[in-house]
Amino acid sequence: MSDIRNPDSHVASAGSRTRKTASRAIAPVRNFMLESAYPAFCEGLAVVGRPLLLSRAEDMTSQTATRSCLILAPHPDDETLGCGATIMRKLAAGTPVQVVIAADGRHWYQSGKLSFDVLNEIREQEARRACTILGLPCENITFLRFEDCRLADHRGLLRDRLFDIFDTMNPEEIFVSSIIDNHPDHRVLAELGRELAQARRDRFPVLYEYPIWFWDPRILRVARLLELRPQIVRTEEFRTRKREAIAAYRSQVTNSIDETRRAPLRRGFLRQFLQAEEIFFEISRDNSSRRLKEPGSV
Numbered sequence: 001m002s003d004i005r006n007p008d009s010h011v012a013s014a015g016s017r018t019r020k021t022a023s024r025a026i027a028p029v030r031n032f033m034l035e036s037a038y039p040a041f042c043e044g045l046a047v048v049g050r051p052l053l054l055s056r057a058e059d060m061t062s063q064t065a066t067r068s069c070l071i072l073a074p075h076p077d078d079e080t081l082g083c084g085a086t087i088m089r090k091l092a093a094g095t096p097v098q099v100v101i102a103a104d105g106r107h108w109y110q111s112g113k114l115s116f117d118v119l120n121e122i123r124e125q126e127a128r129r130a131c132t133i134l135g136l137p138c139e140n141i142t143f144l145r146f147e148d149c150r151l152a153d154h155r156g157l158l159r160d161r162l163f164d165i166f167d168t169m170n171p172e173e174i175f176v177s178s179i180i181d182n183h184p185d186h187r188v189l190a191e192l193g194r195e196l197a198q199a200r201r202d203r204f205p206v207l208y209e210y211p212i213w214f215w216d217p218r219i220l221r222v223a224r225l226l227e228l229r230p231q232i233v234r235t236e237e238f239r240t241r242k243r244e245a246i247a248a249y250r251s252q253v254t255n256s257i258d259e260t261r262r263a264p265l266r267r268g269f270l271r272q273f274l275q276a277e278e279i280f281f282e283i284s285r286d287n288s289s290r291r292l293k294e295p296g297s298v
């Protein structure tokens with residue numbers, strides 16, 4: 001309805017109608033760009049960029065197998081995608097492994113039917129199943145259950161929990177998501193991983209970051225890539241079981257709920273985690289103590 005006190009209101013209404021019509025017209029294009037074209041571009045970047053990283057990577061497969069470790073995952077599935085074969089290799093060597101999953105994953109899908117509690121339970125059950133396939137006992141997984149996408153709001157509490165878990169376990173290595181990942185939770189956990197390694201430097205934990213939402217030009221810069229010190233762990237005989245563990249995250253890799261149009265994680269995205277090696281970036285103590293740069297800066 002137009003406003004009779006404003007003689008220009010009919011013009012404004014006509015303008016707003018035109019904008020709405022235009023917005024409706026471009027919606028399919030925008031959806032295509034967001035849901036298909038841009039993710040496909042990032043996947044292509046991974047196909048090109050991964051071999052470049054590998055060309056200057058060091059192989060730490062044998063050294064890492066016997067070092068106890070704490071795996072910090074922002075969400076259920078990151079531990080398996082980023083470190084699945086490394087976890088299996090350590091367990092095969094009888095090395096202690098603990099996994100901590102910081103957020104609950106409740107926002108993986110905006111369901112019209114399922115509550116947050118149900119969505120959470122689905123993700124946790126999948127994490128237990130995936131870790132069982134990796135050979136990790138369920139008692140070695142800690143779910144901290146902070147709200148998905150809101151880790152920054154709980155930074156202090158999260159830091160305290162991570163320090164407590166580290167002090168109880170005293171691992172030789174910490175694995176955490178990459179600070180360059182294009183996901184706020186992944187970056188917050190990476191920052192806390194660096195704080196933790198720095199604060200406990202007298203105990204010499206080696207800190208590694210693993211890439212997940214990494215090949216994204218909105219965050220990634222060539223200069224940052226060149227700063228990284230890539231290391232690999234060969235997946236070899238553990239690759240098939242890693243594939244099975246990833247498949248245990250049914251809600252993420254299939255269209256498991258009637259309401260969804262497609263699986264949240266695309267096949268092209270998953271492909272980078274099923275390769276002959278897992279990639280890690282060793283973070284030097286200098287880097288851990290340095291004031292962290294803003295995401296996107298070089």
Ligand SMILES: [Zn+2]
Pocket residue numbers: 074075078183186212
């Ligand atoms: Zn994640």
